[in-house]
Amino acid sequence: MTSPAGVVVVGGGQAGFSVVSTLRASGYDGPVTVCAAEPHLPYQRPPLSKKAHTEPDGPRVELVPESFYGERDIDLRLGDDVIALDTAARTVLTRAGTRLSYDHLVLATGADNRRLPVPGAELSGVHALRSLDDALTIGRALETARDVVVVGGGFIGLELARVALARGARVTVVELADRLLSRAVSPELEPRLRERHERAGVRVLTGTAVQALEGTGRVERVVTSHGVLPADLVVYGIGAVPRDELAREAGLEVADGVVVDEQLRSVTDPRVSAVGDCARHPHPHAEGLVRLESVQNAIDQGALVGRRIAGSPAAYESLPWFWSDQGDVKLQIAGLRSASDDVLLVPDESPERLAAYAFRADRLVAVETLNWPAEHLAARRLLERHTPVSAADLAGTTLRALARARRTAEVRT
Numbered sequence: 262m263t264s265p266a267g268v269v270v271v272g273g274g275q276a277g278f279s280v281v282s283t284l285r286a287s288g289y290d291g292p293v294t295v296c297a298a299e300p301h302l303p304y305q306r307p308p309l310s311k312k313a314h315t316e317p318d319g320p321r322v323e324l325v326p327e328s329f330y331g332e333r334d335i336d337l338r339l340g341d342d343v344i345a346l347d348t349a350a351r352t353v354l355t356r357a358g359t360r361l362s363y364d365h366l367v368l369a370t371g372a373d374n375r376r377l378p379v380p381g382a383e384l385s386g387v388h389a390l391r392s393l394d395d396a397l398t399i400g401r402a403l404e405t406a407r408d409v410v411v412v413g414g415g416f417i418g419l420e421l422a423r424v425a426l427a428r429g430a431r432v433t434v435v436e437l438a439d440r441l442l443s444r445a446v447s448p449e450l451e452p453r454l455r456e457r458h459e460r461a462g463v464r465v466l467t468g469t470a471v472q473a474l475e476g477t478g479r480v481e482r483v484v485t486s487h488g489v490l491p492a493d494l495v496v497y498g499i500g501a502v503p504r505d506e507l508a509r510e511a512g513l514e515v516a517d518g519v520v521v522d523e524q525l526r527s528v529t530d531p532r533v534s535a536v537g538d539c540a541r542h543p544h545p546h547a548e549g550l551v552r553l554e555s556v557q558n559a560i561d562q563g564a565l566v567g568r569r570i571a572g573s574p575a576a577y578e579s580l581p582w583f584w585s586d587q588g589d590v591k592l593q594i595a596g597l598r599s600a601s602d603d604v605l606l607v608p609d610e611s612p613e614r615l616a617a618y619a620f621r622a623d624r625l626v627a628v629e630t631l632n633w634p635a636e637h638l639a640a641r642r643l644l645e646r647h648t649p650v651s652a653a654d655l656a657g658t659t660l661r662a663l664a665r666a667r668r669t670a671e672v673r674t
């Protein structure tokens with residue numbers, strides 16, 4: 262009898278960690294190995310863009326202490342990325358030259374920043390943010406930066422803009438689209454969000470292209486389609502691309518992410534799964550396949566695959582949800598909106614709180630809230646249970662009140 266080769270996870274981020282912690286929590290007792298490119302213990306990324314990190318030894322962002330892995334007999338190989346995958350032999354090769362066999366392979370390689378395709382992007386003082394090391398570099402640069410240009414008005418750009426503002430810099434956000442967060446939030450909500458950032462002191466230039474970064478060795482200015490901006494620090498967040506080259510080179514189907522089925526198995530090879538930012542998957546809330554970049558998705562997909570390998574298979578149908586803290590603005594999203602949905606914008610009595618409800622065929626499918634966590638939580642509960650809510654149901658009320666009234670009615674009947 263041969264001993265099991267066990268599970269090899271490629272990537273020690275949020276999703277990879279979720280796979281291995283769930284495997285052990287679900288009673289899987291075969292060998293478990295994690296190959297992680299970064300030298301750090303698996304950590305969470307959301308704080309990286311929401312706070313300025315200046316600590317020389319790095320901030321405390323790791324998901325669990327190192328002892329967690331030893332106690333659960335998880336072989337965590339830090340700083341050793343996988344450079345090749347052989348699905349026929351069921352092995353991976355690491356940069357250090359180790360060949361590891363697997364019974365199940367899980368790709369949890371995440372995503373990488375889209376590079377800024379303009380002259381001068383390689384000047385010093387120009388940074389993108391993805392890793393803990395990037396966050397430390399940007400945090401240190403913010404100690405002296407006076408004029409910060411943020412390229413890209415997406416989540417990471419807006420979060421960083423508010424961090425830089427809080428550190429006393431003059432901040433300009435340059436966005437190519439004609440509005441902020443154009444892919445992520447509804448056009449109805451965006452002006453309210455923009456107004457809050459401008460009121461706080463961020464200069465926002467939409468419909469503006471960055472054409473070049475200039476300076477002698479270090480960045481000094483940003484040339485845009487609407488003029489030149491002084492800059493001693495440029496940070497950019499213009500989207501991410503999935504890290505799917507290993508899968509592609511191994512002959513697995515890839516289409517802007519590793520294509521997987523409803524149980525998150527590669528459609529080409531069921532012994533390989535993909536989870537988190539690198540996976541493109543079917544979802545009951547989506548039209549066609551989707552690739553989601555969120556902590557919720559990484560955790561829930563990792564857990565689903567961990568439970569499947571441990572013996573409890575299921576289809577992936579977790580409700581997508583997301584949050585972003587941008588200074589004094591907490592933006593939360595539940596569900597998946599598409600461009601053709603009807604949107605109803607409802608301000609709360611408090612001027613700071615706002616919700617945008619998206620309906621498809623008069624059925625609630627997604628909710629975006631500003632500074633209204635209670636309404637976000639009510640939305641998650643209703644959408645998770647597939648409770649039908651129409652625009653008429655919401656007239657003059659909130660989801661929270663509606664959920665409460667329905668619960669009371671259920672108790673009475």
Ligand SMILES: Cc1cc2nc3c(=O)[nH]c(=O)nc-3n(C[C@H](O)[C@H](O)[C@H](O)COP(=O)(O)OP(=O)(O)OC[C@H]3O[C@@H](n4cnc5c(N)ncnc54)[C@H](O)[C@@H]3O)c2cc1C
Pocket residue numbers: 271272273274275276277296297298299305306307308309310341342343344369370371372390391392417504507536537538539553554555556557559582583584585586
């Ligand atoms: C700055 C920032 C802020 C964010 N804020 C939020 C937020 O507020 N809310 C939210 O929901 N989401 C947020 N996200 C997104 C969220 O962090 C990601 O969706 C989540 O981390 C995805 O998990 P993952 O495991 O798929 O990828 P990652 O966490 O990126 O981990 C992938 C890991 O795999 C490693 N790797 C890649 N290739 C290889 C290889 N060949 N061999 C070995 N290792 C490899 C990478 O180095 C990386 O460490 C944020 C992301 C960033 C970058």
